[in-house]
Amino acid sequence: MNGLTERQRRVLEFLRDYLRRHGYPPTIREIRTAFGLRSNRGVVDHLRALERKGSIRRLPGSSRAIAISLPDGENVDSAGKAKAYPVAGRVAAGRPEEAIEDGSETLLLDERLFGGKGDFVLEVKGDSMAGAHIVPGDLVVVRKTASCETGSLVVALVDGEATVKRYVRRGSRVVLEPANPAYSPIVLSGGSASASVLGTVVGVIRRYPGRGRAFSR
Amino acid sequence: MNGLTERQRRVLEFLRDYLRRHGYPPTIREIRTAFGLRSNRGVVDHLRALERKGSIRRLPGSSRAIAISLPDGENVDSAGKAKAYPVAGRVAAGRPEEAIEDGSETLLLDERLFGGKGDFVLEVKGDSMAGAHIVPGDLVVVRKTASCETGSLVVALVDGEATVKRYVRRGSRVVLEPANPAYSPIVLSGGSASASVLGTVVGVIRRYPGRGRAFSR
DNA sequence: TTGCAATCTATACAAACGTTTAGTAGTATG
């Protein structure tokens, strides 16, 4: 289609990726390293080919001066933005929704980290998920998902309390298992509304005690 | 407002305009010429101010390495500020300092979370710290500290490799212990330079696999 | 077989580029 060789296509892909991630194009040496080459010349050849075929434009003699035509309506946005996550409250401390409406706080995180819509943050209270390397005090990033995959961590509302559990399908049943043998699993019967899944855990943030940490609840 | 001065606002505007037009950011000398300045220093001051105020991010020492966070109003504001952490590379994959200079990426995190100076981010590779609830793929936030408290987690450079260990003082000796019995502890003899502590782990960020996660290394 | 294009190694060099030090002037802050 483009008349590009496989190798050239890959180099172009790398250029686009780099630009998207960094906001500026790579140097020749960076490209060289990325492809494991030992000489600049290989890269120069590829760039020349790409320019000849119209995929890029270059400003000779100047660093990083590679203009890449991005596909579609993609922006040269790049720099990375922070996204504000509402901090809902403590897991096992009441309905998080209420806490969200309560407004209070938001947490800024790089949108590239989790980058979903309608995500929120909860602080973990109990140690029922220590087996899954989630400990009290951790902040979990929760995504309101319609469905859950088996084995994924979820935040569930059980008897009015929000807790972190592992979501497991056993035949026709759905079981919410803690990762700590000291706790007992919860069976989600189909019709009952005794427990509901609020969302999937997509991330964890842990802060170790120390000076200079201002964010606390 | 962003808290930018009129002059700084114009420089930022120029950066955006240049990027839109060329596809790559300008050099310092190009900015200088555009504003009719006679010294690089004026431009450097503006760029430093813009970076301090969160409008741009830079990769020190490298040409045209200015990442511009675009939409003006949508910037980091309101609740708090985001801080840019350099992503150094992988723990147990070479000297992180080199990786930082290598440039790569930065990660934006709420300054209230860890909020220190000279912090950087590493991706954990091995499972030597699973006992401390740090698993492969986790991002650790590292602070360059002069001294360490006993029992705290540190990133140490051992035989040219960066690894996460627990810092323990045993009488006159300092021992770097893994939290996984499969690995053996390392004794830091006073005079020897076989291992050095890069900094203290002040945070952990874990991302669970899923769609819509763009940030990967 | 010859020839060409693509891909790559190795080495070297000059220009481009970011950074620094030292210093000046204006303005706002407390």
Added chain:
DNA sequence: CATACTACTAAACGTTTGTATAGATTGCAA
């Protein structure tokens, strides 16, 4: 009144970076 921040000049420094030269290797087509 001192302190701090913005905005700039001037000159110099050291490195990054693109480019060039001289090859080698492979695959494919004339």
